[in-house]
Amino acid sequence: MPRADSRLVRTGLPVVVAIVGILAGYLLSIGLSGYFVFLAVSAVTAAIAILGLGIVTGSAGMIALCQLTFAAVGAWVVSLLNVLEAPGGFVLWLLAGGAAAGGVGILVGLPALRLRGVNLAVVTLGFAAAADVTLVQIQFPGSKDGVPVMRPETFSSDRSYFFFSIIVLAVCGLVVYFLQRGRWGSSWKAVAFSERGTASVGQSVQAAKLTAFAVSAALGGISGGIIAGQVQLPFASSFTPIQSLALYVLAVMSGAYLIDMAIFGGFLWVLVPELLKRWGIPQDWGFVIFGALGVQALTSGTNLGQGIRNMWWRRDDARAAAAARARASSPAPASASTAATTSAAAPASRSAASGHALSVEHLTVEFGALKALDNVSLDVPAGSIMGLIGPNGAGKSTFVDAISGFLPNAGGTVRLDGVSLGRMSPTRRARLGLRRTFQQDRVPPSLTIDAYVRFVARRRVSSAEVAEVLEHFGCPPARTRLAGVDVGTRRLVEVAANVLARPAVLLLDEPAAGLSRAEHLALGERLGTVPGRFGTTIVLIEHDLDLVRTVCSTLTVLDFGKVLASGPQDEVLADRAVIKAYMGETEML
C-alpha cells in the first residue's frame, strides 16, 4: 500500500505543484505593476532556457555554451511564421520554434557523439559566436519592416502574456519532471557518469546524448519564442554568446537540473540587474557577480539546490536506513537459508540443460605487439555458472570487454544462443541479452536505486519485483539514493539490476571486490539461484577460489591470454598445468 501511495504522489504532486504555480502566476499577473509583469516574463524565459541547460549540462554532463543561440533559433522561427502569417497562431509557432531549435540542437549535438568534455564546449562556443555574427547580419524576419510578433489573441496584453508564459513554464517544468524520472532522464544521468556503463545496459549512448541536446535546445527555442512574443521585435542583442556564457554559469551555480533551481536561476537572472539598478550600480557588475559565483560553484563542486537537497536527504537516508535495519533484523536469516537450499540444488539440474548460451571461437585481441587474448575458444553451457579464473594480467577483463563489444577490433567469433554477434555494438549486444558488470564503479550516483534498476532492466518491472531482487541480493531499499551508498553496495546493486534484466548471459567482472569475506559467500549463494530463477547463464570472473568452488559448475583458466584448461570444476582444478601456473598464487589469497 505505501508503494501505491508513493506512485500516486510521484505523478500527482508535480501536477498539483504546477497548477498551484499557474494560479500563483495568475495572481501575480493581476497584482504586479506593469513594469514588474514585463520583467517577470524575462525571468520566465530565462528559467525555461536554464531548465534546458539543466538537462544537457546538469544531467547529461556535457558543456553547452550556446543555449541562447537555440533561443535565437526559436525566436527566429516564431518571427518567420509571424511574417508568413502561418496558420495556427502563436502557440503553434512557439511549438514549431521549439521543434526547430531541437533540430538544430541535434545537429550541434552530432559532434558530441565523438566529442567529449571540453572539446564539445569549444564547439558550442564556436557555434554561438558564429551564429551571433550571422544573426546580426541576417536579422530576424520582419525586423526590416518592423512587423511585430503577434501574441496569442487571449494573451495580448503584457499582463495576460505573463500569465501565458507562466503556463508555458509550468508545462515545460512538468515535461522535464517526467522526462527526468523516465528512461531518458536515467540515460542522461548514466551517460554523464559512464558511457561504457550506459552502453553495457543496452542504452544507446548516441540516443542519450542526442535526446539531451534535443530536449535542451527545444526548451531554449521555446524560451526564445516567448522572448519574441514579449519584445515583439526580437534583436540579436538578446542572444549574444556572452549572455549564453552567463546563463551557463548561472545554471551551474544554481544546480539547474533541479526544476525549482532552474526557476530560481531565472529569477536571479532578472533580480541581480534589478537590484543593481535600484542601488545605482552599473549593470556590467551583473556579469562580474555571475562570473564570481560561477567560479565559486565550480571550484567547490556544489550548487545551491544540491546543497539544500543533500541536507534534506542525509536526514531522510538516515531515517530510511534505521527503518531498514529494524526490518532486516528478523526476516534476513530466513531468506538466506532459502537461498542456500536452492543454490545447492541448482548446479546439478543445470548441467543437463542443452546447448551453449555463449560460445567463443578463436577470440584474439592485440594491443600493438602484445597479444592480450590469443586464440581463446570456450563454450558456456546454457543455465550454468562458469568461473573464469587466472592470475592478474591473464586477460580476464579483456575477455569480458571483447565479448561485450567494447573492443571492436577483436578477432574470432562470439555466438550468443547460436547467433553470431559479429561486429555489433555493445548496445546491440546488451539488447540481445548479453550483459556485463564492471570492475570499476560504473553506477551513476545521481540516480535512486529504483530508477537505476528500472533503467538497467530495460523492461517493465513492478515495484514488487524490484524490491524482491534487491532484497535477494541484500541491497538497500529502492528509494535509496545511490550517491549515499558505498562502492561495494553499488556493485551489488549493479549485479541485482542486471539480473533483473533477465539476460541470456551475464558476465560478472569481480562482483565481490570491496565486499567482506562473509558477504562474498552470501553473494555466491545468491548468484547460485540466478540461473534457475531468471534463466540467465553466468560467467563469473573471480579471484576468490572458495567462492568459485561453491558457485561454478564449470571453470576456465586463462593464463597470458591463452586458455590453460576448461571444463567441469573438479577436472580443471585437478589439472596439472593449472596447479602449476595458478594455484601457487591463489593459495596466497
Next chain:
Amino acid sequence: MKRHLIGTAVLTAAALMLSGCAGDATGEGSPIVVGSVNTKSGPATFPEASLAAAAVFDAYNKAGGLDGRTIDYRSLDDKGDPASASAAARELVGSDEAVAMVGSASLIECEINAPYYEQEQILSIPGVGVDTGCFDTPNISPANVGPFNDMTLTLYHGSEVLGLDDICVLLEIAGSTRPTYQAAIDRWTEITGKKPLYIDDTVPYGASDYTPYIVKAKDAGCGALAVNPVEPDAIGQVKAAAAQGWDDVTWLYLTSVYSENFAAAVDDAGAGIYVPAEFYPFTDAESDINSEWRDLMNASDIPLTSFSQGGFLAAKYFIEVLEGIDGDITRESVTKALHDMKPIENPMVGTPYVFGTADTHADNTAGWPIKLTSGTNAWESDGEDWIVLPE
C-alpha cells in the same frame, strides 16, 4: 517540500513589487517626471546624452524650475537588450508616469518602443537617434541628424565638395537598417546623379580584423570609402588600410567616429578622414556657438562628445516647449504642445528642430564638415558653414 524555494522566490517578487508600486503621486506642485532609455552598459554604449540632459534639467531646477515645479529626470539602462528596453519604457511610462521621454540614446530603443509610445500617447525626443525607428515613426523625433541622413551628407560632401570619384560604400548592417541605408545612398544619387563604385554590405559588426574587406575595396579600385561603423570598427578599418600601405584612400565616415578618442587612436589617416558632424564641432574651443553647452558639460564633468550635444539640445528643446504650455503639465498637454510647436533655431545645428505631427522625423539634414588628417591626432573644421542637403 521540493519547491519550497519557489515560495521564497514568489515572496521576494512580491516584496519587489510592493517597493515598486509605492509613491509616484502626481499633482499640483509635484515634480514633472521625464524619462529616457539609454544603452549604458554592454559592448556599445551612449551614456553622455542622458547625462547632458540631466545636467540641463538640474540647472533648470536650480534656477527655479517651471514656476517652482521641478523636473524629475529618470534615465534607465537598456543594456542594448530589447527586453530591458521594453521593461525600462514600461517602468518610466507605465509606473512612473513620465510626461515625455527626452534625451534617450540607445542602439535599439526607438524601434522596440515606438509602438508602445504610440499606444501610451507619449512623445520622445531622443538626444541620439540610432536605429531606423527613431526616424520613421510618428511619436519619436530625435535631436540629431541620424546615421541615414548623415550617410547621404557624407557622400554628398565627398563627391560635391571634395570632388572625389570612385566612392565605395561599406555597410555594417545591424537590425533592419539595410533598406534605409540604400534609401540614403539613392537620395545621394538622386541629388548628384552619381553612383557608388560598389556597395559591400557584408562588412561585419565588431569583427576583430577588417583587412580582408579593405583589401577587397583596394583591389576594386575604390578611391574613397564611405562607411557607417561604430567607433571601434572604424579604428580597425583605418588601421587595416594603413597596414596594407593604402595611403591615398579618403575616408567618408559618420558622426559616430567623431571623438577625441578616435583622433588619438588614428595616426595614419590615409588621404584624410571626413565627417559631416551632426552638431557644431565640439572640438572647436574658440567658437562661442558651443559655449553654453561646453560650460555646462565642464561644470558637470561630462565628456565633450556629439552625444552630449544631442542630449543637451533635446533637453533644451523640451524646456522651451514646456514653458510655452498654459495650464497643467500632463502627458496630454506636453504631447499637444510638441505637436503644435514652432521650429526652434539653434546655432549648434544647421536645420531648425520641430516635432510636429508628421509620420516620420528625418528633417535634420545639415552637417558641419570636419576632417582628421594623418599625424595630427586632432579633428579640425573643414569649412565655414553647414553642408545642407538640397531639397
Next chain:
Amino acid sequence: MLQGALAGLAAGGLYAVLAVCLTLMSRLVRVVNFSQAATGMFGGFVAVWLVEEAGLPIWLGSMLGVLLAGVLAAVIGWIAATWLSEADTTTRSAMTVGPLLMLISLSFILFGNKPQPFSPIIAGPAFEVGGVVISQVTVATVSLAIVVAVAMRLVLTRTAVGTMLRALSERPTTAELLGIPSKPLSIAVWFVTGVISAIAIVIVAPSQSNDATSLSMLIVPAAAAALLGGFRRLDLAVVGGLLLGLLSGLVAQIDEVSLIRNFLPFLFIVVLLLWTQRKEVWDAAR
C-alpha cells in the same frame, strides 16, 4: 584572391600564438583556458591606461600590463591548482568561463567600452611581393607564433624544467612522489602563457578592432586552431592558426559566401574533431 588570403595572415598569426598557449595549457596543466585571450586583453587595456592616464613611457606601461596579464592568469591557475587539482579537464576548463565573463565586464566598468588608443609598437607594410603587401604586424605575429612554439618545444625537451613539466603532466602521482613541486610549477605555466598571450595581443591590438569583447572572443578561432593539433601538438597548432587566418581572408573576398565566414572556425573545429577523433569510440576513462 592571394592578396585577400594573405591579408588574413595577420589574424592567423595571432590565432597561432594563442593556439600555442592553449595547447601548452592543455598539455601541461590539463585545462582549456577560455579566458586566455581575456587576460591578455585586460593586461593590454591596463597598459594603455598606464601610458595614457598615468603617463608612463610606452615600454614600461606595456611591460607592466603584460605582467599583470600573467599575474591574472596565475591567479586563475592558483584557483585551479588549489581547489580543482583532482578535477577533470572539463571541470577545470568550465571554471575559466567565470573569469572570462568577469574580465570582459570588469574592463567595461574600468575602461569603458570604447576601443583603447593603443599606441602602435609596429605598423605599416613590411614588404611587397608581386603586388601583395605583407604588413609588419603579420610578420611579427607569425614569427612570434613560430618562435614561441619552437622555444616551448626546446624548453620541454631539453631543459630540466621541461622534464619536470612533462613528468607532471604525464605521471602526476609519480612526479609528486619524486618531490616535483606541482603547484608552483603549474601556476608558473599559467603565468607564462598569460604573458605570451598578452604580448601577442598588445602587438596586434593597435592594428585592429580592440574592444574588450572582440579581443576576448579571439579564444574561439584560437581554440579552433589548437584543435588541429588536438590540443597536444604545438606545430599543428601554429599551422592551424595560420590556415584559419588564410581561409577567413580568402572567404571574405567572395560575397556569395560571406555568411560562411562567420561559421569558419566552427566548421573548422567540427570537421577536424570528427576526423581526429574518428577512432575514439570509447572514452578512455569512462
